[in-house]
Amino acid sequence: MSRMKWRADRLSQLGSSIFAEVAAWKMAAAEGGMDIIDLGIGSPDQAPSAAVRQALSDAALRSDMYAYPATKSGLPFRQHAAEWMKHRFQVEVDPANEIVTLFGSQDGLAHLAMALCDPGDMALLPNPGYPIYAASLALAGVESVLMPLREENGYMPDLDAISDADWDRATFILLNYPNNPISAIADLAFFERLLDKAHRHGVLVVHDLAYSELAFDGCETPSILQIPGAIEQAVEFHSLSKSFNMAGCRIGFMVGNKTAVGALRELKANIDYGIFDPIQEAGIIALQEAMASNAAPKAGKLYEQRRNTFIAALAVEGWIVAPPKATMFIWAKLPPMQWSMDEPWNSRRISQEMLRRTGVVVVPGEAFGSEGEGYVRIALVESEERLREAARRIGSFIRGQ
Numbered sequence: 001m002s003r004m005k006w007r008a009d010r011l012s013q014l015g016s017s018i019f020a021e022v023a024a025w026k027m028a029a030a031e032g033g034m035d036i037i038d039l040g041i042g043s044p045d046q047a048p049s050a051a052v053r054q055a056l057s058d059a060a061l062r063s064d065m066y067a068y069p070a071t072k073s074g075l076p077f078r079q080h081a082a083e084w085m086k087h088r089f090q091v092e093v094d095p096a097n098e099i100v101t102l103f104g105s106q107d108g109l110a111h112l113a114m115a116l117c118d119p120g121d122m123a124l125l126p127n128p129g130y131p132i133y134a135a136s137l138a139l140a141g142v143e144s145v146l147m148p149l150r151e152e153n154g155y156m157p158d159l160d161a162i163s164d165a166d167w168d169r170a171t172f173i174l175l176n177y178p179n180n181p182i183s184a185i186a187d188l189a190f191f192e193r194l195l196d197k198a199h200r201h202g203v204l205v206v207h208d209l210a211y212s213e214l215a216f217d218g219c220e221t222p223s224i225l226q227i228p229g230a231i232e233q234a235v236e237f238h239s240l241s242k243s244f245n246m247a248g249c250r251i252g253f254m255v256g257n258k259t260a261v262g263a264l265r266e267l268k269a270n271i272d273y274g275i276f277d278p279i280q281e282a283g284i285i286a287l288q289e290a291m292a293s294n295a296a297p298k299a300g301k302l303y304e305q306r307r308n309t310f311i312a313a314l315a316v317e318g319w320i321v322a323p324p325k326a327t328m329f330i331w332a333k334l335p336p337m338q339w340s341m342d343e344p345w346n347s348r349r350i351s352q353e354m355l356r357r358t359g360v361v362v363v364p365g366e367a368f369g370s371e372g373e374g375y376v377r378i379a380l381v382e383s384e385e386r387l388r389e390a391a392r393r394i395g396s397f398i399r400g401q
């Protein structure tokens with residue numbers, strides 16, 4: 001009799017088991033009566049604007065909103081996405097052929113390797129990196145070659161350290177600036193070098209720009225498509241989840257090279273029948289509001305303020321961390337522990353002990369790849385008052401009290 005396990009081995013390659021561990025530590029602390037300050041998952045704690053919620057609600061009450069969305073063209077959302085690309089980055093794209101709408105950019109990232117690669121192909125991924133990148137390859141049976149992102153290189157990959165053989169073998173190279181978890185940003189000069197290299201080796205550049213609207217101190221977060229001719233060689237992922245607090249009603253899009261856009265659309269046409277129309281309507285309103293005001297979305301200002309508050313409060317406790325220029329995350333070197341334990345400290349051990357003693361949840365850097373060891377990721381998803389409280393508790397923890 002065959003042994004039935006009803007669970008594919010590939011599931012074990014989806015993301016790091018560390019996230020499940022952190023969830024278990026958190027559950028244990030909460031069951032022990034601990035007041036939890038969860039700075040673990042990067043889920044926005046604010047709501048979309050009133051106009052966005054109104055549009056969602058109005059559309060949901062309409063009786064013509066309940067067919068499979070794909071029975072309509074879905075063009076209005078893509079047209080607005082194209083207008084926003086023009087408004088925000090001066091990039092002109094054809095909404096019919098160069099944009100595919102997604103259930104959040106994660107939907108597209110998850111299916112990307114399946115749409116672009118065959119089993120045994122290879123793609124270049126950042127280490128550390130957002131977990132869905134590696135998961136996407138695992139689902140498609142695609143091999144990865146990891147590019148270390150290190151402080152000494154400004155957290156940029158060393159493009160010349162990748163061998164010509166690997167460049168020739170890769171189907172795509174995936175990068176993400178502003179970066180999660182590192183919060184580093186890239187400039188157009190870097191993207192130019194990247195595109196040049198990719199062009200010479202016939203590699204598609206995939207850029208995940210989920211944090212374009214969460215930049216601080218007036219920093220620029222360019223679209224790779226701003227570079228003339230980039231559309232021949234690149235696609236870019238955009239998400240309304242973080243910029244407009246729409247994580248609970250996710251919508252995003254991939255824009256760029258029409259062959260790659262077409263491949264992802266073709267795969268998705270076999271799986272889903274489009275995003276609930278009221279969410280598309282709400283997304284249109286969010287993009288319209290962004291275009292009507294020349295100010296950056298409110299979410300950016302909020303995280304900038306929280307960053308300032310939290311970094312200052314941690315410094316008072318003796319933990320000096322580099323201020324991020326963008327995103328909702330602080331990528332912090334491990335704290336200067338003033339007490340010793342029997343085991344050597346690493347990011348996992350510190351995160352677990354910190355949570356057990358203080359109720360403050362952070363993610364061990366190792367969860368994002370081997371290069372993340374020595375760091376923890378802290379999400380600024382609680383109020384300034386709670387962040388100050390978290391810093392106080394962390395201070396006592398560092399001092400071993």
Ligand SMILES: *Cc1c(COP(=O)(O)O)cnc(C)c1O
Nearest residue numbers: 104105106130180210239241252
């Ligand atoms: C949050 C996040 C996404 C996914 O956002 P969606 O809700 O799926 O649009 C993609 N990439 C990065 C780096 C993220 O942090």
